[in-house]
Amino acid sequence: MSIICFENVSKRFVLHRARTRSIQDLFVHRFSRRQADRAALAPSAPEEFWALRDVSFELTAGEMVGIIGPNGAGKSTTLKLLARIIEPTSGKVQVKGRLNALIELGAGFHEELTGRENIFLSGALLGLSRQDIRRKLDEIVAFSELEKFIDMPVKHYSSGMHMRLGFAIATVIEAEALLVDEVLAVGDANFQRKCFERIAEIRDNGAAILFVSHQMADIERHCDRALLIMDGRVIADGAPMEAAQQYRELTKRQRADAPDFYNVEYVEFQVPEQMRIGERAPYRVTIRNHSHQEWIGEQGSGTRMVSVSYHWLDRYGNMHQFMGPRKILPRNVAPGESITIENFILPPQQPGNFLLELDLAAEGAGWFGAHGKPGPQIAVSVLPERGARHNGDMQEKRMEA
C-alpha cells in the first residue's frame, strides 16, 4: 500500500527580487514609473525558478527510501512539499496517515519553557492530545536520556541535548510516514547509532521513511531504494548502490565538463560586513568571462542562462545554507568581457559569524547546477532580527550542561 505518493509534482518559486516587500517599495515603484527613464527602472518580469519538474514517485509501507542529489537539486523542496510547508504549483502530493518530520529537530521548542513543557507543546504541534502525550512522556524522556534535566528550561540545554529531545519526540510518536533530513549528522556516534536503530524499528513497524543524506554510505547501508534528483527531476529510482554510483559518475563528468565554461574572474565584490536577519543586504560584483564561450543572459532562450548566486558557510567553512535567490545575467557576456551585477542577499536565519561565497551557475537541463571556480569568501556578521523576541534558534544562549 502506498503511503507517500508524488504525482507529476512541479514547484515554481518566484524569486523575491521582483516583488514589493514593503509599502515603501510600493510607493517608490509608483513614483519611478512616472520618471522619464522608467524603462531603466521598470521591474523586469519576475524571476522564476523551477525547483521540481514533473516528479513522480511512491513509497509503500515499511519502505525506506533515500534521496540523493547535489545541493539545490530539489531535495529540500521535496521534503517541504511532503511536510505541507509549501504547496505544489501543479501535480498532487499525497500522504496517507500521520507524517512526522525530522527536518529540524526541536523547531517548536520555546527556550524559556522546560523540557517537559516543550514535550507537551511539540506533541500538540504534531496534533496529539494531552492524554496521548502523557502516555508517551516517560518513553520520550527515557529515549532522550534527559531524566535529570527535563524540568530545566531548554535554553540551558546543549545543542546535543536539544537534538536528543527533538528526535525522541518525533520518533516516539507513531506515524505512518517519517521524513529524515541531514539532521542525524549532528550528535555523538553512540546516539547516532541509537537513532538509526530507532528508525529501523519504525520501518519494521510498517512506516514509510524518506531519508535525505549526502553520505552515500548511509544511503547504501540503510535504504531499500534511492532516488537521484538533479535539477528538479528524478534521474534514477532504483537500488541504492546503483543510484549512488550514478551520482558519483555524474558529478565526476560534470567536473570534467565545467571548467572552461565557468572560467570566471571575480574582479570586484562589495557586500556589507554586517547584516541583520530578515533584512536583505545589497551586493555588487564585477565578473569577467575568461572562458571561450559566451555566457547567455536573460534574453536567452531559457536554457543554460548563467546566473550568479551565493551560499553561506559557517565560520569553519562548512556549508550552512545553500543557494540564495539567483540573479540571471541581465545580458549576454562575450568571452573576455566583464559585467557588473547588483542584487540583494538574504542573511541566514541565525545570528553569528558566517562566510559569504559567490558562485556562478547555469540554469537548465544538462548542467546540474555545476559550479565554477568559487568566488572569494567574505566574512559577514549576522545580527539578530530587529526587536526579536525569543524563538527556537538562539543557539548562542545554550551552554554545554
Place this chain on the structure above:
Amino acid sequence: MRYRELLRNLTLRDLKVRYRNSLLGFLWAWGNPILMTAVFTVVFQVVAPNTIQNYPLFIMIGWLAWSFTVGSINDGINSIVHNSALVKKVWFPRITLPASAVLANAANFLLALPMVVVLILYYRIDIQAGLLLYFPIIFLAQLALVMGLAFLLAALNVFYRDTSVVMGVLLTAWFFLTPVFYSVPQLTGENGRILYYLNPMASIIEAYRNILYGATDGAPPGSPDLAFLGRTLVTAFVILILGFAFFIHASRRFGEEL
C-alpha cells in the same frame, strides 16, 4: 478538533513566558492596570480635574478593555512572523498562532477582573445580578472583533512587514478616538458622535461601563443600549469572518513568504 490541544498549549505558553521571568509573576496582570489607573486618576482628578464620579473604577474598566484589544492586536500581528522558524519547519494549522495570542490576552483580561470587583465594592456600586448576564455577550463581541483583526493583520504582516509599524500609529489614534479616559457625554460635536458610532470599541467599553459602573454622574448601572450593542456584535462577527477567510486563503503561502 485535533488541534484544540495545540491552541491550549500555545495560549499557556504565551502566558507562562510572559510571567516567568518577572519577580511578581502573574501579579503583573494586576500591576499594570493598578498603576495605569493611578496615573490616569492623578492626571484627571488632580492635574486636570473632570467631573466623572468614581473615576478609578471608570478608568480601570476602560483601560482593561482597551488593553485586551491592543495586546491582542500587537501580539497577534507578529504571531506568524515571530514564529517563522516554526512555520517554515512544521505543518500545523497556522491560525492557532494568532488565535492563541488573542486568547492569552483574553485570559489576562479575565484574570484582572477581580480588581474591578474590589473597586465596585469600595465605591458601593449598586450592581444588579441580571445586568451581569450582558457581560458574556459584550466579551464575546470584543473577542470576535479582536480575533478577526488579529487574523487579518497577522496574515498581512507576512506580506508587508510595515503592517506592524503602521498599526502602531493607528492604535494610538484609535486610543484617542475611543472613550477610554474620557466619557461619551464629553463627545459633544457632530464629528465626535459619528466617530463614536463608527467605533466598535467605543460601544464595547460603554457597554462594560453601563453594567459595571453606571453613569458618570454617579447614577447606578443600567442596561446597555441594546440596538447599539447588537450592531457592534454584527460588525464584530463580520470582521471575524472576513479575517478568518483572508487568513486561511493567505496562509497557504506563508511557507514561501517567510
